[in-house]
Amino acid sequence: MLAHNVESRVIKASVESVWATLKTQDFGFWTLVKSTESAFSSAEVGSTRTVTFTDGAVQVYRLVEFSELNNSLTYEVIESEPAMKVLSATHRIRAFPVSADNTTFVQWTSEFASEGASETVQDSKYKKLEALADLAKALEN
Template identity: 65%
Template sequence: MSTNNVESRVIKAPATDVWDVLRKQDFKFWTLVKSAQLSSSPSEVGGTRVTTFTDGTVQKHRLLEFSEINRSLTYEIIESDPAIHSLSAQHTLKVFPVSADDTSYVQWSSDFSSEGSLEAVMDSKYKKLEALADLAKALEK
């Protein structure tokens, strides 16, 4: 069984614009997110974010890595109500410029521990695809 998942999308916006949206970590672009509250600066490693989803799920995330240079961030879910199938995973968002046409390539990956179930991996896949589609809608003009 695969214990990682990688989804991606080309977005018709410059990488700087895409990164400006993602680096805030408020996920306002994603229709499944009702709100997100950060405990510190969005770039402070170790800082936490509480995300409330439209279905009532509340998750607490901790920022593990943040890079302005590489336009990337990595976080983990440290609490979830209701509980999810696998808390032990690292999720990374990266933005790459596509120089040929000034668009962006966005990659969202998750690496689950050995306890990661197929259900958790598939749920992650479909939520990423939806979030990336919402990001594209928010940025493409």
């Protein structure tokens, strides 16, 4: 069974600024992230990064898609401590320019494979909403 969650927000900053922040995949704008480590270029498909959260959780992400043209990236969680309650988790972040006012529409989609993933979907929803609020706070003037 596949479950998914989509959250979005308009950021009062240009798509260039938003994408420059997102494409590094260091999640430095997100207050729940303590640190991110990677030995590879942020744009190298197949590269991994270890994300340590402020609550002590550690996840390893593998980049599966990266597009400068479409301002999007997709990553999957390949390790998690503590273990996730789903079989797999894939996340896509995209940034779209809003031409009317030079803002950016950011969409963060997650897909989870598992039976009974509702708790994980709800947790993902609130964490993404917080991350998008943190992104807005970091970039808006």
